[in-house]
Amino acid sequence: MTTSMPPLSITSPSNPLIKRLRGLDRKRNRTETGLFLAEGTRLVLQGLNNGWQADTLVCASSMLERPLVQDLVSRAMADQTKTIQVPDRVMGQITRKDNPGAVVAAFRQQHRTLADLATTNSGIWLALYEIRDPGNLGTILRTADCTGLAGVILLETCCDPYSIEAVRASMGSVFDIAFATSDFPAFNAWRKDQGLTMTAASVNGTIRHDEASYSGKALIIMGNEQAGLPPDIEATCDTLALIPMRGGADSLNLAQATAIMSYEAWRQQGYAGARGATG
Amino acid sequence: MTTSMPPLSITSPSNPLIKRLRGLDRKRNRTETGLFLAEGTRLVLQGLNNGWQADTLVCASSMLERPLVQDLVSRAMADQTKTIQVPDRVMGQITRKDNPGAVVAAFRQQHRTLADLATTNSGIWLALYEIRDPGNLGTILRTADCTGLAGVILLETCCDPYSIEAVRASMGSVFDIAFATSDFPAFNAWRKDQGLTMTAASVNGTIRHDEASYSGKALIIMGNEQAGLPPDIEATCDTLALIPMRGGADSLNLAQATAIMSYEAWRQQGYAGARGATG
Numbered sequence: 041m042t043t044s045m046p047p048l049s050i051t052s053p054s055n056p057l058i059k060r061l062r063g064l065d066r067k068r069n070r071t072e073t074g075l076f077l078a079e080g081t082r083l084v085l086q087g088l089n090n091g092w093q094a095d096t097l098v099c100a101s102s103m104l105e106r107p108l109v110q111d112l113v114s115r116a117m118a119d120q121t122k123t124i125q126v127p128d129r130v131m132g133q134i135t136r137k138d139n140p141g142a143v144v145a146a147f148r149q150q151h152r153t154l155a156d157l158a159t160t161n162s163g164i165w166l167a168l169y170e171i172r173d174p175g176n177l178g179t180i181l182r183t184a185d186c187t188g189l190a191g192v193i194l195l196e197t198c199c200d201p202y203s204i205e206a207v208r209a210s211m212g213s214v215f216d217i218a219f220a221t222s223d224f225p226a227f228n229a230w231r232k233d234q235g236l237t238m239t240a241a242s243v244n245g246t247i248r249h250d251e252a253s254y255s256g257k258a259l260i261i262m263g264n265e266q267a268g269l270p271p272d273i274e275a276t277c278d279t280l281a282l283i284p285m286r287g288g289a290d291s292l293n294l295a296q297a298t299a300i301m302s303y304e305a306w307r308q309q310g311y312a313g314a315r316g317a318t319g
Numbered sequence: 320m321t322t323s324m325p326p327l328s329i330t331s332p333s334n335p336l337i338k339r340l341r342g343l344d345r346k347r348n349r350t351e352t353g354l355f356l357a358e359g360t361r362l363v364l365q366g367l368n369n370g371w372q373a374d375t376l377v378c379a380s381s382m383l384e385r386p387l388v389q390d391l392v393s394r395a396m397a398d399q400t401k402t403i404q405v406p407d408r409v410m411g412q413i414t415r416k417d418n419p420g421a422v423v424a425a426f427r428q429q430h431r432t433l434a435d436l437a438t439t440n441s442g443i444w445l446a447l448y449e450i451r452d453p454g455n456l457g458t459i460l461r462t463a464d465c466t467g468l469a470g471v472i473l474l475e476t477c478c479d480p481y482s483i484e485a486v487r488a489s490m491g492s493v494f495d496i497a498f499a500t501s502d503f504p505a506f507n508a509w510r511k512d513q514g515l516t517m518t519a520a521s522v523n524g525t526i527r528h529d530e531a532s533y534s535g536k537a538l539i540i541m542g543n544e545q546a547g548l549p550p551d552i553e554a555t556c557d558t559l560a561l562i563p564m565r566g567g568a569d570s571l572n573l574a575q576a577t578a579i580m581s582y583e584a585w586r587q588q589g590y591a592g593a594r595g596a597t598g
Contacts, residue, residue: 182569185568267383287592289492292461296575
């Protein structure tokens with residue numbers, strides 16, 4: 041497939057559209073515009089295929105002839121998405137990478153509240169309390185997607201799932217997994233309404249993480265990278281679970297701990313929804 | 320504890336020692352000097368406590384009065400370690416961080432071969448084949464340390480465990496966990512000599528990861544982030560294990576997959592060596 045008309049070429053980094061795109065590395069600008077960046081043909085395609093709306097598609101002029109890029113350009117133009125081509129140098133400035141990919145797109149953010157989350161009869165939910173590292177958040181969304189979690193709730197002040205680091209680490213799962221934001225009291229009322237048991241991974245855990253039960257409708261809650269969960273939140277949990285750790289070792293990375301909790305809960309639910317050979 | 324003499328003050332970023340330290344962000348310079356950087360009082364202390372030799376200790380002049388920094392300075396001076404103080408700006412240049420910590424130290428690298436690894440009668444080993452992301456490597460070393468793995472073997476051309484990203488992500492486990500480098504043939508002969516069964520996590524897995532057996536002396540092997548393991552290496556494995564994945568999801572991050580494998584193997588070995596409550 042070829043496009044009848046090549047995308048508008050912009051070469052100046054001081055062009056207002058380029059400046060707006062470059063500015064999306066800052067939270068304030070993402071909030072003001074409601075946009076965020078996703079880089080690479082695979083990610084952009086995943087966003088479009090999942091029904092996310094692209095505001096602007098930017099292609100590297102040097103890679104415009106690639107079939108995948110051509111397809112994206114045709115599709116973007118058909119969707120009335122602003123479509124431009126830029127030199128590699130400008131592409132690098134937008135994505136802040138030395139070796140930028142062929143395309144980057146600015147997508148419209150989606151904001152969900154607890155009311156927007158689908159209620160389910162079973163399945164595992166994940167709540168993240170005040171987590172701060174966007175790489176951790178993106179990695180956790182990716183793992184949540186792999187384990188087919190029902191959804192993720194970001195509690196109180198978490199880092200931005202639409203930051204370029206989080207989107208990159210999510211490897212496209214930001215387009216796939218349902219996530220919502222909430223304060224803790226509203227969340228706790230919601231999870232009780234939903235009949236979700238709440239298990240925290242905690243250094244104060246009194247039962248080993250794989251001896252806790254995650255049957256039926258279960259929710260795992262993980263705390264901040266440094267501080268964990270506050271005592272009053274731990275007090276509202278049904279179970280405090282301890283992930284075993286070698287004597288002398290410090291602590292697991294938050295995303296690693298979340299993966300261990302998620303896979304244990306999913307194991308107990310018979311890996312429902314898994315693909316391929318299962319032994 | 321106070322030092323009788325304050326550390327030599329260097330303020331110019333073009334001072335040869337400062338330039339040498341700044342250069343340690345490059346693999347070539349780390350190889351030439353045999354040094355690597357570890358930032359922060361906690362990490363530096365962990366290195367010293369584990370018997371690693373510091374070549375140079377750098378302190379931020381603005382934080383020289385802190386008791387922990389004073390202790391490190393006294394200790395470094397007693398060890399004949401070069402000890403200097405620099406302005407925050409120079410500290411930021413050495414560590415390439417906007418908010419650098421109070422100290423950074425250049426430590427001597429340690430290089431182990433298979434022959435240097437302690438042989439054990441049981442326990443879990445981990446081999447990493449051509450992994451490329453230093454953040455993944457550091458995170459994996461941290462998790463290997465938490466699960467008390469017997470050791471880690473870096474096969475063929477892996478990223479550098481002494482890069483600043485790997486050291487940072489390891490949170491000090493680089494000083495704690497035994498790791499060696501090897502080519503694949505020598506490694507494979509060694510693991511057979513040791514009587515280690517070899518299980519790969521693979522998309523070609525024929526048995527679920529938690530239905531594979533990791534009893535006695537077991538080794539887990541993980542492949543490259545993009546390509547996984549080459550077919551001829553998979554063919555030498557005793558077991559190819561599949562980590563379940565939701566239909567439609569892409570793949571797990573390598574460090575996440577390694578954590579899931581390590582914890583399953585450790586679970587089967589009764590969490591030997593774990594601290595605290597175990598349910």
